Every structure is written in structure tokens, then in C-alpha cells.
Amino acid sequence: MVKKKKEHPKVKLALHKRNKHRERYDFKQLTESCLELAQFVKLNNYGDESIDFSNSTAVKMLNKALLKHFYDIENWDIPENYLCPPIPGRADYIHHISDVLCASNYGKFPKGENVTCLDIGTGANCVYPLIGQKEYGWSFIGTDIDTVAIENGNKILEHNPSLKGKIDLRFQNNSKDFFYGILKKDEQIDLTVCNPPFHASLAEAQAVNIRKVSNLKQKKVDKPALNFGGQNNELWCEGGEERFVREMIRESKKFADSCFWFSSLISKQANLKLVYAALEKVEAVEVKTIPMGQGNKISRILVWTFLSKEQQQNWRNSRWKD
Numbered sequence: 001m002v003k004k005k006k007e008h009p010k011v012k013l014a015l016h017k018r019n020k021h022r023e024r025y026d027f028k029q030l031t032e033s034c035l036e037l038a039q040f041v042k043l044n045n046y047g048d049e050s051i052d053f054s055n056s057t058a059v060k061m062l063n064k065a066l067l068k069h070f071y072d073i074e075n076w077d078i079p080e081n082y083l084c085p086p087i088p089g090r091a092d093y094i095h096h097i098s099d100v101l102c103a104s105n106y107g108k109f110p111k112g113e114n115v116t117c118l119d120i121g122t123g124a125n126c127v128y129p130l131i132g133q134k135e136y137g138w139s140f141i142g143t144d145i146d147t148v149a150i151e152n153g154n155k156i157l158e159h160n161p162s163l164k165g166k167i168d169l170r171f172q173n174n175s176k177d178f179f180y181g182i183l184k185k186d187e188q189i190d191l192t193v194c195n196p197p198f199h200a201s202l203a204e205a206q207a208v209n210i211r212k213v214s215n216l217k218q219k220k221v222d223k224p225a226l227n228f229g230g231q232n233n234e235l236w237c238e239g240g241e242e243r244f245v246r247e248m249i250r251e252s253k254k255f256a257d258s259c260f261w262f263s264s265l266i267s268k269q270a271n272l273k274l275v276y277a278a279l280e281k282v283e284a285v286e287v288k289t290i291p292m293g294q295g296n297k298i299s300r301i302l303v304w305t306f307l308s309k310e311q312q313q314n315w316r317n318s319r320w321k322d
Contacts, residue, residue: 014293016095021088034065071134075159082124110320120194124152140167194264196244242271246278253282256306263303
């Protein structure tokens with residue numbers, strides 16, 4: 001039975017104004033870019049073309065189509081059960097953090113390979129480097145504690161010769177470190193991005209996913225497959241997001257002169273209090289919190305720097321000057 005057709009807004013206003021995914025998915029265009037997606041496109045209960053977002057394979061094919069259609073990424077794939085992140089949200093982070101660079105550069109966007117971004121926990125999907133390189137031409141260093149993730153990321157790069165030399169994937173052999181063992185002596189980066197593990201335990205991650213998939217299916221489910229996938233280290237860690245980011249902040253102080261802007265996604269508003277306290281303890285010079293919204297979900301990007309105004313000026317002149 002087809003329900004009365006919903007009236008959808010033409011533009012998703014919560015997404016960043018430069019985000020290519022503000023309009024509703026055009027499945028005709030997407031299936032032309034990725035024929036494998038076609039088998040998953042069906043009319044939903046409202047008579048609209050869509051996919052089953054509780055089906056991890058369908059979600060992966062949608063991502064593949066989006067990356068091909070909007071970013072010219074060929075043959076993107078991830079191993080089974082690895083995190084398949086929503087592309088619009090990842091693109092939003094990249095656009096918002098580019099605004100931070102712009103505000104630090106007299107209103108002009110620093111673009112090109114001279115700008116280097118470090119993606120902490122890039123995953124097998126390598127999405128932040130792919131989008132950031134295509135949108136702004138930045139160079140990327142992607143790190144991960146999972147050898148399979150690094151290997152798969154390198155496979156993606158091999159299938160996309162235009163990215164050669166622009167994205168460098170590095171294995172982090174100490175799961176407690178963020179910058180040690182990754183940044184070389186005297187190596188400088190302009191910004192960092194990170195999508196930390198949200199949950200404090202596997203049980204918490206599973207409970208949240210059950211609620212999410214139950215909402216998608218509009219009925220209670222007990223043991224769903226993860227619709228966006230994810231290995232344990234991608235979904236949860238001891239202490240959850242709050243502890244993960246606090247530890248990153250603590251270590252970032254040791255690399256105060258190596259990076260202009262550090263940043264991390266913060267999904268839970270309640271985590272901000274302790275995170276702000278950690279930033280005060282390490283004497284961050286400037287801190288920003290940037291709200292982001294996708295659908296009904298609200299999150300934010302936490303951004304901090306240790307550079308004084310004079311150091312920021314010297315950085316601009318040495319690295320971003322045309």
C-alpha cells in the first residue's frame with residue numbers, strides 16, 4: 001500500500017552551503033554512475049525512489065555511486081563489516097573545517113597540495129582524504145591502527161591514479177598514540193580531522209544500532225547487522241568518545257608547533273564539558289565549536305590551536321602565501 005506522498009524540502013538546509021549533497025538523491029543519475037546500485041533502488045511506501053538503509057550492501061553501493069558521481073572516485077570498495085560512513089556528513093566536516101582555514105587566512109580559502117590535512121583513523125573507506133583532496137586539492141596523511149584498513153585504502157588509491165602522491169596512508173602501531181609514530185621530525189600539517197569511536201563498549205554500540213535499525217524498519221528488531229558496518233575499533237573504545245578526544249588533546253600539546261588547527265568530531269553534547277576542561281588544562285590559545293546537522297542528528301566539530309597570533313601570521317606567510 002502506497003501512503004500519501006510526503007512533501008520533501010528541495011534543499012537540506014542543515015548541510016553546509018557548499019555540500020554537494022544538499023538536494024535529495026537523484027537515483028537515476030546515481031545508477032548511471034554505478035550500475036550496481038540499480039538492483040537496490042525501490043519505491044518506498046511513499047512512492048519515492050530509495051534504498052533500504054538497513055541493508056549494509058545497499059548503503060555501500062549508494063556510497064560507491066556518490067563517490068563516483070560527485071568526486072570521480074573509481075572502483076571504491078571496503079571489506080565486509082568495515083565502516084561505511086554517510087558521505088554527506090563527511091563532506092560537511094570537510095567544508096566546515098575549510099571555513100576555519102579561510103577565517104585564518106583573511107577570508108581566502110587555502111587550497112592545493114601545500115595544505116596538508118591529517119586524518120586520524122581514516123578507516124578502510126578513506127572518505128575524508130578522498131573528499132578533501134577532490135574538493136580543495138589538499139594533501140592528506142591518513143592513519144589507522146588496522147593493517148587491513150591501510151591496505152584497502154591503498155587499493156582505492158591504486159584505482160585512482162589522479163590521487164597518486166596526494167594521499168599518504170600510514171600505519172599507527174600504537175593504539176594509544178595519535179601523532180607520535182606518525183608525524184616525522186619537523187613535519188608540519190595545517191589541520192587534523194577525526195571521527196572518534198563514539199561508544200564506550202561493544203554492548204552500547206549494539207544497543208544504539210538496534211534502535212537505529214528498528215526506526216528504519218519501523219518495527220522492533222533484536223539482532224540487526226550493522227547497516228553502516230564497523231569494526232570494534234571504529235565503533236567503540238574504552239571510555240568512549242570523550243576519553244578518546246581528551247587523550248588526543250593531551251598529546252596534541254606535544255605537537256603544538258607542528259599543526260595550525262587540530263579538530264575532532266564530537267557527537268555527544270554531554271562530552272563537551274570534560275573536553276573543554278582538557279583544552280583549558282593544556283592551555284589551548286583558541287578554541288572553536290562548530291555545530292553540524294544532518295537530518296535529525298546534531299553534532300559538532302571541536303577545533304583548537306596552540307599558535308599565538310604572531311605564530312599564526314608566520315604560518316600563513318610561509319605555507320599559504322600564493
